[in-house]
Amino acid sequence: MVEPTVSAAEQELFGGPLRYNTAWAEHERARLDLTMLSAIRAMPRLVGGTLRRAWAADRPALLAVGVSEIGQGIAAAVTLLAVNAVMHAVLGDGTPLDRLHSALPALIAAAAVAVVNAGLACWSTSRAGRLEPLVERIATTEYLAAAAVVELEAIEDPEFRRLIDVAQYGAASARRMISACVAALNGIISLIATAGVLTVLHPALLPMLLLIAAPRGWGAMRVAQERYVSVMTWVEHVRASRLIGNLLTERSAAQEVRIHAVGPFLLEKYRGMAESAEAEQKRLANGKALTELVAAAASGVAMACTYGVMLWLITAGHMSLAVAGTAVIAVRSGSASLGALVMNVNDLHEESLYVQDHDRFLTQAARRAIPVSGEQLPARVDRVVLDKVTYRYPDRDAPALDGVSLTLPMGSVTAVVGENGSGKSTLMKVLAGLLLPQSGTVRWGEAEVSGLDRTQVFDRVSLLTQDFERWPVTAALNIRIGRPDREADQDDLRPSVEYAGASSVIAKLPHGLRTLLARMFRGASELSGGEWQKIGLARTHWRTATCPADSVLIVDEPTSALDPEAEIAAFDSIRRLAGPHRAVVLVTHRMSGVRHADTIYVLNEGRLTEHGSHDELIAARGRYAAMFRTQAAQYAQHTPATRLPHPSAPPVPDLS
Numbered sequence: 001m002v003e004p005t006v007s008a009a010e011q012e013l014f015g016g017p018l019r020y021n022t023a024w025a026e027h028e029r030a031r032l033d034l035t036m037l038s039a040i041r042a043m044p045r046l047v048g049g050t051l052r053r054a055w056a057a058d059r060p061a062l063l064a065v066g067v068s069e070i071g072q073g074i075a076a077a078v079t080l081l082a083v084n085a086v087m088h089a090v091l092g093d094g095t096p097l098d099r100l101h102s103a104l105p106a107l108i109a110a111a112a113v114a115v116v117n118a119g120l121a122c123w124s125t126s127r128a129g130r131l132e133p134l135v136e137r138i139a140t141t142e143y144l145a146a147a148a149v150v151e152l153e154a155i156e157d158p159e160f161r162r163l164i165d166v167a168q169y170g171a172a173s174a175r176r177m178i179s180a181c182v183a184a185l186n187g188i189i190s191l192i193a194t195a196g197v198l199t200v201l202h203p204a205l206l207p208m209l210l211l212i213a214a215p216r217g218w219g220a221m222r223v224a225q226e227r228y229v230s231v232m233t234w235v236e237h238v239r240a241s242r243l244i245g246n247l248l249t250e251r252s253a254a255q256e257v258r259i260h261a262v263g264p265f266l267l268e269k270y271r272g273m274a275e276s277a278e279a280e281q282k283r284l285a286n287g288k289a290l291t292e293l294v295a296a297a298a299s300g301v302a303m304a305c306t307y308g309v310m311l312w313l314i315t316a317g318h319m320s321l322a323v324a325g326t327a328v329i330a331v332r333s334g335s336a337s338l339g340a341l342v343m344n345v346n347d348l349h350e351e352s353l354y355v356q357d358h359d360r361f362l363t364q365a366a367r368r369a370i371p372v373s374g375e376q377l378p379a380r381v382d383r384v385v386l387d388k389v390t391y392r393y394p395d396r397d398a399p400a401l402d403g404v405s406l407t408l409p410m411g412s413v414t415a416v417v418g419e420n421g422s423g424k425s426t427l428m429k430v431l432a433g434l435l436l437p438q439s440g441t442v443r444w445g446e447a448e449v450s451g452l453d454r455t456q457v458f459d460r461v462s463l464l465t466q467d468f469e470r471w472p473v474t475a476a477l478n479i480r481i482g483r484p485d486r487e488a489d490q491d492d493l494r495p496s497v498e499y500a501g502a503s504s505v506i507a508k509l510p511h512g513l514r515t516l517l518a519r520m521f522r523g524a525s526e527l528s529g530g531e532w533q534k535i536g537l538a539r540t541h542w543r544t545a546t547c548p549a550d551s552v553l554i555v556d557e558p559t560s561a562l563d564p565e566a567e568i569a570a571f572d573s574i575r576r577l578a579g580p581h582r583a584v585v586l587v588t589h590r591m592s593g594v595r596h597a598d599t600i601y602v603l604n605e606g607r608l609t610e611h612g613s614h615d616e617l618i619a620a621r622g623r624y625a626a627m628f629r630t631q632a633a634q635y636a637q638h639t640p641a642t643r644l645p646h647p648s649a650p651p652v653p654d655l656s
C-alpha cells in the first residue's frame with residue numbers, strides 16, 4: 001500500500017498526517033489476508049452474535065424470517081424440477097399440442113411455486129425490516145452503556161479513544177448483518193437446491209459451477225478488505241474533516257469565524273483535506289475495478305469451460321438434449337445464485353469486521369470499566385484522607401501529583417491553590433474517585449477507595465467545575481440532573497434556586513423553570529456565562545441537599561464568569577454549604593475567595609509545598625504570600641482612579 005500524500009491543510013492544522021500509518025495498515029491487511037479463511041471460520045461466531053441480538057429483540061420475527069427463507073430455497077428447487085419436467089415434455093415425442101399438454105401440469109406447478117415464493121419473500125422482508133432497527137438499538141445501547149462506565153483514564157487514553165471511534169460503526173453493521181444473513185441464508189438454500197438438481201442431471205456440472213463462482217468470491221473479498229483497511233486508516237482524518245465543518249457552523253465559534261476571517265481559511269483547509277480523502281476514494285475505486293476485471297475474466301473462462309464440457313457430453317451421447325437444456329438454465333441460475341451468495345457472504349464478512357470492532361470494544365470496555373462491586377461505604381466517615389498520593393498520566397514522564405497528603409475533616413472548608421498546571425484538577429479527580437492513584441491511598445474514614453464500591457463513592461461527591469455541563473434540557477432538569485434518580489417538582493427545587501441567587505435568572509425566562517435551555521431547539525432560551533454558573537450552583541445545592549450521608553463538595557474555579565459582587569456572594573454561598581456532614585474543597589485562582597478557608601494547601605508542580613490558615617501562610621512569607629500580594633496589587637491597580645499601564649507597542653510590519 002502506497003503511503004498517501006499528506007495534504008498541506010493537514011500538515012498546517014494538525015502538524016502531520018491524521019491517519020494511522022501504513023505500517024498499521026500493512027499489518028492489518030497482512031492479518032486480513034492471512035485470516036481470509038479464519039475470517040470465514042470466525043463468521044459463525046459473529047453471525048451467532050447478531051442472531052443472539054435478533055433472538056433477544058424479537059423471537060417470532062426471527063423465526064418467521066428463517067422459515068420463509070427455507071421455504072424460498074425449497075421453492076427454487078421445485079421450480080428447477082418443474083423446468084426439467086417441462087423440458088422433457090417439450091423435447092419428448094408426440095405432436096406439439098400433445099407435448100404442450102403434457103408440459104402443462106409442470107408449468108402450473110411452477111406458477112404456483114412462484115406465487116408462494118413471492119408471498120414468502122414478502123413475509124421475510126417485513127419481518128427482517130422489523131428486526132433490523134431492534135438489533136441496531138440493542139448494539140447501540142450496548143456500545144453507549146459500555147462507554148459510559150469505563151474509567152476516566154480509559155476515556156483519556158488515545159488508543160482507547162480510537163477504539164471508541166471505530167466501534168461506533170458496529171451498530172449499523174449489526175443492523176445490516178441481519179439483511180446480509182437473510183440473503184446469505186436464502187442463497188445457501190437456493191444453492192443447495194440447485195446443486196442437488198445439477199448433481200442429479202450430471203455429477204460433473206457441480207464442480208464446474210463452483211469454478212465459475214470462485215474468482216468472483218475472491219474478488220469481492222479482496223475489495224471488502226481494501227475498503228475496511230481504508231476506513232480504519234482514515235478514521236481520524238474523517239473525524240478531523242467533520243470537526244472543521246462543524247466549526248464553521250457552530251455557535252461557539254461563530255464570532256471568531258466572522259471577525260478573524262477564520263471562515264474562508266478553514267473552508268480552504270476543509271477543501272484540501274476533502275481532496276486528499278477523494279484521492280483515497282479514487283485509489284480504492286481503481287483497485288476495485290481492476291480486481292473485479294480479473295475476477296470476471298477468470299469466471300468467464302470457467303463458464304466457457306463448463307459449456308465446452310456440456311457440448312462434449314452431448315456429442316459423446318452422455319447427456320440428452322432435454323437434460324442439457326435444464327442444465328444450461330440450472331448453471332445460469334446456479335452461477336447467479338452462487339455469485340449472489342458470494343456477494344452476500346462477502347457483505348457479511350465486511351459487516352462482521354465492524355461488528356468485530358464493536359465486540360472488541362465491549363470486551364476492552366468491560367476490562368476497563370469502573371468495578372461495580374466492592375465494600376460498602378459507611379454513612380459516617382468523619383474525614384477523607386489522601387496519603388502520599390502519586391498520579392502520573394500515561395503519556396507523561398513527570399507525575400501530575402507527587403506524594404500529596406492532605407486531610408479533609410467533615411464540616412471543614414479546605415482550599416487548594418496553585419499556578420496553572422500545578423495539579424489542582426488532577427487532585428480533585430483523585431479525590432472524587434475518578435482517577436485511582438498509582439501509589440498512596442485515598443481513604444474515606446478507614447475504608448480505602450480502591451476497595452470500595454465506587455458508585456457509592458461517586459454518590460457522596462458533588463462536583464462543580466468551571467466547565468460544568470450545560471445540559472440541553474429544561475432549566476428545572478438542569479438543576480435536578482445533579483441527582484437525576486430523585487423525582488422533584490418545581491417547589492422541591494425552589495430552595496436550590498434561591499440558594500444560588502438564580503431566582504431573578506429564572507424569573508426572566510419565558511416559561512420559568514420549564515424553559516428549555518438549548519439554543520439549537522426552537523423556542524428555547526440561552527443564558528449568559530454568569531447566569532449559567534448560578535444554575536450550576538443550584539444543581540450543586542440540589543445534589544448536596546439530597547445526600548444525608550457524609551460527603552465531599554468539590555468546587556473547581558467556580559467564579560470565573562462572575563462579576564466581583566457575584567463572586568463574593570458565590571464564595572459565601574459555597575462556604576454555607578459546609579455542614580457537619582460535609583467537607584468543602586475549593587480550588588481557585590482567586591485568592592480573595594480562599595482567605596476564609598480553614599486550611600489552605602499550596603500545590604506546586606504536583607507537590608504540596610505549604611499549608612495552614614490564611615494568616616499563618618501570610619506570616620510565613622512563602623509562595624502563598626507572594627501570590628496573594630500580586631493579586632491584591634492587581635485589584636488595587638484596577639480601581640477606576642488608577643490608569644492602566646500602557647503596554648509597549650507591538651512591532652508593526654512594514655506594508656509599503
Ligand SMILES: Nc1ncnc2c1ncn2[C@@H]1O[C@H](COP(=O)(O)OP(=O)(O)OP(=O)(O)O)[C@@H](O)[C@H]1O
Binds near residue numbers: 418420423424426
Ligand atoms: N488528560 C491528561 N493527560 C495528560 N496530561 C495531563 C492531562 N490532564 C492534565 N495533564 C497534565 O498534568 C499536569 C497537571 O494538570 P492539572 O490540570 O491537574 O493542573 P491545574 O493545576 O488544574 O491547572 P489549571 O490551573 O491550569 O487548570 C499538567 O502538566 C497537565 O499538562
